[in-house]
Amino acid sequence: MLYPINTKTRTVQSLNGIWRFKQGNHEPQTVLNTKEVMVVPTSFNDVVVDKGKRAYIGDSWYETDCVLPRVGSREEVVVRFGSVTHHATVYVNGVVLGQHKGGFTPFEFVLPAALYQEESIRLTVCVNNELNYTTLPVGNYVKEDGSIHKKVLENFDFYNYAGIHRNVHLYTRPKNHIQDIVITSQLSDDLSEARLEVKVESTEVADTVRIQIFDEENQLVGELENGQMTLKQPRLWEVLDAYLYTARVELWAAGELLDTYTEPFGIRSVEVKNGQFFINHKPFYFKGFGKHEDTYINGRGLNEAANLMDLNLLKDIGANSFRTSHYPYSEEMMRLADRMGIVVVDEVPAVGLFQQFSAALDLIGGGEQQKNTWEVMQTRAAHEQVIDELIKRDKNHPSVVMWVVANEPASHEKGARAYFKPLIERVRDTDPQHRPVTLVNIMMATPDKDEVMDLVDVISLNRYYGWYVHHGDLKKAAEGLSEELHQWQTLYPDKPILITEYGADTLPGLQSMWDIPYTEGYQVDYYEMSHRVFDTIPNLVGEQVWNFADFETNVMLIRVKGNHKGLFSRNREPKQVVREFKKRWNAIPNYHYKSK
Numbered sequence: 011m012l013y014p015i016n017t018k019t020r021t022v023q024s025l026n027g028i029w030r031f032k033q034g035n036h037e038p039q040t041v042l043n044t045k046e047v048m049v050v051p052t053s054f055n056d057v058v059v060d061k062g063k064r065a066y067i068g069d070s071w072y073e074t075d076c077v078l079p080r081v082g083s084r085e086e087v088v089v090r091f092g093s094v095t096h097h098a099t100v101y102v103n104g105v106v107l108g109q110h111k112g113g114f115t116p117f118e119f120v121l122p123a124a125l126y127q128e129e130s131i132r133l134t135v136c137v138n139n140e141l142n143y144t145t146l147p148v149g150n151y152v153k154e155d156g157s158i159h160k161k162v163l164e165n166f167d168f169y170n171y172a173g174i175h176r177n178v179h180l181y182t183r184p185k186n187h188i189q190d191i192v193i194t195s196q197l198s199d200d201l202s203e204a205r206l207e208v209k210v211e212s213t214e215v216a217d218t219v220r221i222q223i224f225d226e227e228n229q230l231v232g233e234l235e236n237g238q239m240t241l242k243q244p245r246l247w248e249v250l251d252a253y254l255y256t257a258r259v260e261l262w263a264a265g266e267l268l269d270t271y272t273e274p275f276g277i278r279s280v281e282v283k284n285g286q287f288f289i290n291h292k293p294f295y296f297k298g299f300g301k302h303e304d305t306y307i308n309g310r311g312l313n314e315a316a317n318l319m320d321l322n323l324l325k326d327i328g329a330n331s332f333r334t335s336h337y338p339y340s341e342e343m344m345r346l347a348d349r350m351g352i353v354v355v356d357e358v359p360a361v362g363l364f365q366q367f368s369a370a371l372d373l374i375g376g377g378e379q380q381k382n383t384w385e386v387m388q389t390r391a392a393h394e395q396v397i398d399e400l401i402k403r404d405k406n407h408p409s410v411v412m413w414v415v416a417n418e419p420a421s422h423e424k425g426a427r428a429y430f431k432p433l434i435e436r437v438r439d440t441d442p443q444h445r446p447v448t449l450v451n452i453m454m455a456t457p458d459k460d461e462v463m464d465l466v467d468v469i470s471l472n473r474y475y476g477w478y479v480h481h482g483d484l485k486k487a488a489e490g491l492s493e494e495l496h497q498w499q500t501l502y503p504d505k506p507i508l509i510t511e512y513g514a515d516t517l518p519g520l521q522s523m524w525d526i527p528y529t530e531g532y533q534v535d536y537y538e539m540s541h542r543v544f545d546t547i548p549n550l551v552g553e554q555v556w557n558f559a560d561f562e563t564n565v566m567l568i569r570v571k572g573n574h575k576g577l578f579s580r581n582r583e584p585k586q587v588v589r590e591f592k593k594r595w596n597a598i599p600n601y602h603y604k605s606k
C-alpha cells in the first residue's frame with residue numbers, strides 16, 4: 011500500500027489533532043454529544059487519567075469535522091489511517107464508510123463523490139479494543155457482571171494500548187491512479203551490476219507507464235524499459251550506511267500526465283545459506299533489540315521523536331538492527347530505518363498463540379483449564395490477513411531483511427505444524443523479494459518437542475536461562491543454554507540461529523554485593539554469561555536483547571509497574587549494562603564476525 015505523499019497529482023492533508031471523544035454507546039447518525047476530547051494520534055489510555063477509562067474495553071468513539079479540498083471531476087478523495095487499534099468502523103455523516111480489523115496496519119476508503127460539493131463532512135470512528143481467540147494479538151475476552159464490564163486478559167506481556175494510534179490523512183488522487191509499485195533488484199556476484207525490476211499496478215491501463223530512477227542528489231540515473239533496467243556500479247544500501255534511490259512513476263494517457271508517485275528504495279541482497287545470514291553477499295551479524303512502540307503519555311501512539319531517539323541510541327550502543335516485536339511498527343519508523351541503514355526483522359502481530367500463556371505468568375490468577383492451543387484458536391483468517399497486509403505495506407523497504415510469522419506460539423503442541431505450514435508458504439509466495447522467513451520459538455518448544463522450525467529459514471530463539479530458568483544461578487544457566495544451543499546447531503547445521511530475546515528484569519540503581527536478580531550487577535553478569543556461550547556456537551548469527559527499554563504491561567504478580575528488562579529505562583536512560591554492551595558491540599563488526 012502506498013504511503014501518502016504529495017506529488018504533482020496528489021495532495022495530502024493531515025487530520026491529526028484534537029477530536030471529540032466518548033467511551034460507550036453512541037448512535038453515529040447524531041453528532042457525538044460529549045465534552046471530552048482526544049488527541050489523534052495517541053493511545054487514549056494514559057491521557058484520560060481516570061482509572062476506569064484507562065482500562066476501558068469496548069467501543070470508543072472519535073469524531074471530527076473536516077473541510078474537503080476542491081476536487082476535479084477526474085479526482086477522488088481518500089481518508090487513510092496509519093493504524094487504529096484494534097478494530098475500526100469509519101462513518102461519514104453517520105453512514106458507514108468501511109471497517110478494518112487489526113490494529114497495526116494502514117487502511118483507507120474513498121469518500122463517495124456525492125459528498126465532494128459539501129463544505130465539510132463529519133468523520134466518526136468507532137474504535138474497539140476487544141481481543142479474543144479470533145484476533146491477533148490473542149486475548150482472553152470476558153464479560154463481568156453480565157454485559158456491564160468487559161475485560162481483556164492479554165495473552166501477551168505488553169499493555170493493551172488502544173486508540174487511533176497513527177496518522178490520519180485525507181488525500182486527493184486521480185480516479186485513474188497508481189495503486190501499487192513493486193521494486194525488486196538482482197545483484198551480480200561481484201556486486202558491480204543490479205538488475206532492477208519495477209512493477210506498477212494501476213486502476214486502468216495507461217498509454218505509457220514511465221519509470222525513472224534518481225539518485226540521492228536527485229540526478230537521473232536511468233529509465234526503465236518494459237519495467238526493467240540494469241544499473242552499473244550501484245551504490246548499495248549498506249548496514250549503517252544507507253543509500254536510497256527513488257523510482258518516479260508516471261502514468262500518461264493521450265499526452266497527459268494522469269498520476270505520478272515517487273517511491274524510495276535501496277539496492278541490497280539478502281540470502282541464507284550454510285548456516286549464515288548474508289547481506290550484500292557478506293555474512294552478517296545481528297546486534298540489537300526486540301523493541302516496543304511504548305512511551306510515556308503516548309502509550310503505543312506514534313511518537314516520531316522517540317523513534318529517532320531510539321535509533322540514535324541504537325547506533326550509539328553499537329547495534330545495527332531491531333525486531334518489530336510484537337506487531338508491525340509505524341510506516342514512519344520503517345522509513346526512518348531505511349534512511350539510517352538499520353536492519354529490521356519485521357513481525358506480524360501473531361502473539362499469544364499459546365493457550366495457557368497468561369496463566370503461566372499469573373500463577374494463581376489463570377483460571378482456564380489447559381486445552382490444546384490449535385483446537386481452540388480461530389486465528390487463521392486474521393493471520394492470513396496480517397501477512398498479506400504487512401508484506402503489501404513493507405515489501406519495498408531495504409531495511410526489512412526477514413519476516414516473522416509468529417512470536418512464541420505453542421509450536422510444541424499437536425496441530426502446530428498444520429497451522430503454520432500454509433502460513434509460512436503464504437509469506438514466501440507473497441514477498442516479491444523472497445526474503446527469509448522465521449518463527450520465534452518459545453522456551454518450552456525445545457528441539458525435541460518443536461514441530462515447526464524445520465519449515466523456516468532461520469532458527470529464532472527467545473531464551474531466558476538465568477531468568478525464567480535457573481533464576482539467579484548463572485553457572486547452571488550457562489550449562490543449560492550451551493547444551494540447548496548445541497542441540498539446535500546439531501539438528502539444523504545449515505540454518506542460522508538468531509537469539510531474538512534474552513534478558514533480565516533490572517531496576518536502575520539497585521545494587522548488591524552478590525549476584526542477585528533485579529540488580530544492575532546481575533544484569534551485567536547475565537549478559538556476560540550469555541555472550542560467552544553465544545560465541546561458542548558457530549551458526550549463531552546474532553543477538554537481539556529483550557528489551558531495548560522498559561515498557562508498560564498489565565498488572566501481574568511478576569511485573570513491578572511494567573517489564574524492566576530494558577537496557578534503557580522507559581524514559582531512555584541507560585542502565586549500568588549499557589557500558590558493557592558498547593564495548594562488546596563496538597568490537598563486533600557487522601560482517602564476518604563468525605568465521606566458518
Ligand code: BDP
Pocket residue numbers: 166167168336417418472511556573575
Ligand atoms: C517473552 C515474550 C515477551 C515478554 C518476555 C518477558 O516474547 O513479549 O515480554 O518474554 O517475559 O515471553 O519479559
